[in-house]
Amino acid sequence: MLNNRMTFESLCLRNEPLANHSSYQIGGEANFFAMPETVEELLTLLRGCKTHGLNYFICGMGSNLLFPDRPQEDTLYISLKKFVYWDIQPSKWFISSGTPMSMLAISGRMFGIPGYEFTYLLPGGLGAGIYMNAKYNQHQISDIVKTVYYVDLSDPSLAVQSIDVSQCRYGYKQSIFQMNPWLVLGADMLAVPDEKQIAAGNELLARWKGKEGMSTLASFYSYMSAEAEALKKQGLLIPSEMTDIADYRNGKRHFEYPSCGSVFKNNYDFGVPVGALVDRLNLKGKEHGGAMISPYHGNMIINHRHATAEDVKYLMNVIIEGIDNAFGFQPEPEVVVVK
Ligand SMILES: Cc1cc2nc3c(=O)[nH]c(=O)nc-3n(C[C@H](O)[C@H](O)[C@H](O)COP(=O)(O)OP(=O)(O)OC[C@H]3O[C@@H](n4cnc5c(N)ncnc54)[C@H](O)[C@@H]3O)c2cc1C
Incomplete structure (x- = not known):
């Protein structure tokens, strides 16, 4: 049947x-x-x-x-937020696209694998992290995956294919997945947990899968911080890199208002972050409809009162025009504006 x-x-x-x-x-x-x-x-x-x-x-x-x-x-x-699946074997750890990236930081501590701390409280799933090359400070997703599995949507057979991370043309917020109609299914990680940890890893994942459809930033934050607290109760040390991330993101009010994080990519040739340029233009706190340029971070536009997509796009244009007129370049959106 x-x-x-x-x-x-x-x-x-x-x-x-x-x-x-x-x-x-x-x-x-x-x-x-x-x-x-x-x-x-x-x-x-x-x-x-x-x-x-x-x-x-x-x-x-x-x-x-x-x-x-x-x-x-x-x-x-x-x-793909419910496309959550791990295959942990003695020599392999496959993580599917819908797994929250922040879960890597939690499981990294649990498994004693270093290098995943930067994903703590980083919103989003691994698939998009691979697509966007999500990063925090100097660390990025391309540093921790080994082989990416994908489906080429232009191939009528929709066969599953794989590619080594060295071939993925990774750069600042760039990847081969943005250049092709490829849907990322997941990846094998570079590091693999000890066999004795497999059951605990699967339990961790099952807990998340029980939280069906959780998507507000506030609920994401409280879930991940509770998992970090649970690790502490088991006697595991939470490294300063993770507590610093929590302090930074809370300081910038990342989980207080609905947002997409940074709206624009930084222009490294210009050398000053977009947030600082918005600050120089005195645009922080500017409102349109229900949207507002965050008073806490110039590169964020928050939905503070039932904003529409048009409200956000209006403020994006205010920033683009302001930076173009004052500094001579148009910042490239990081947010994906869906048609
Ligand atoms: C408060 C806040 C803070 C943030 N801080 C950071 C930060 O520090 N660093 C950072 O890099 N990002 C940051 N972001 C942005 C976001 O976390 C990342 O871009 C993340 O990778 C998006 O994941 P997602 O699953 O939500 O993707 P979505 O927003 O759902 O999708 C993003 C893009 O990826 C594509 N996509 C999604 N899944 C797949 C797939 N499986 N295969 C192919 N394409 C796919 C979509 O088509 C879309 O174009 C932040 C966002 C918020 C809200």
């Missing part, structure tokens, strides 16, 4: 508010929305789009995108 979740129709939610699936809490009702949990469900959805003549848009936890106020009627919005 066919599994109930294995038909295109049973996997699609109708009239689903995209605002519920974005850390911005912005986005109108999608005609079609789905959260596949397995590769088979994902492939059913992709093939179904072809049969039904629908476009699709792939996202993760929605922490680096701005959904439209009026989503496209003929588009299936596919969120």
Whole structure:
């Protein structure tokens, strides 16, 4: 008998508010929305789009995108936030795209694997982290993965392929995945936990999977800090790198208001971060509709009072024009503005 979740129709939610699936809490009702949990469900959805003549848009936890106020009627919005799966073996650790990056910091402490601390409280799933080359200070996702598994969406067979991290053309917030229609399924990590830790790792993941659909920044923060506290209770040391991250992000009010984090990429040729330039232009605190340029971080636009996507885009243009007029370049958006 066919599994109930294995038909295109049973996997699609109708009239689903995209605002519920974005850390911005912005986005109108999608005609079609789905959260596949397995590769088979994902492939059913992709093939179904072809049969039904629908476009699709792939996202993760929605922490680096701005959904439209009026989503496209003929588009299936596919969120991978429930595509959460680990395969831990003695010589291999595969992590699927929907796994929150911050879980790497927690499991790194649990397994005694150094180098994952920078992902602590970094919103988003591993798939998008691989796609965006998510980073914190000098550390980035490309430092810790070994082999990436993906589906080339232009290949009619939708066969699973793999690529070594050295071939992924990684740079500052850049990767080969942004240059091709490739959907990241997950990755093998460079470091592998001890066999004795496998059960504890699977328990950690099962706890997260129990938190269905959690997507506000406040709930993300309280979940991850509770997991860090639990490690302390087990006698494990939380390194200063992780506590410094919590202090920094709390200081910038990252989890207090809905946002997508930094709106623009920094221009390293210019040499001054976008946030500092916005500060020099006295734009912090500027409001439009329900959106506001964060008073705490010039490169963040927060949704402080039922903002629309248009409100955020208006303030993005204010920043682009202000920086262009005063400093002679247009900052490149980091946030993905979804059509
Ligand atoms: C408060 C806050 C602080 C932040 N701080 C940082 C920071 O310090 N450093 C940093 O790098 N980022 C930061 N971000 C941005 C965000 O955390 C990262 O960009 C993260 O990688 C986004 O993950 P996501 O799963 O939410 O992706 P989404 O926002 O859902 O998607 C982002 C993009 O990735 C694509 N995508 C998603 N999944 C896949 C996949 N499996 N295969 C192919 N493409 C995919 C989408 O199409 C979209 O273009 C911050 C965001 C917030 C809200």
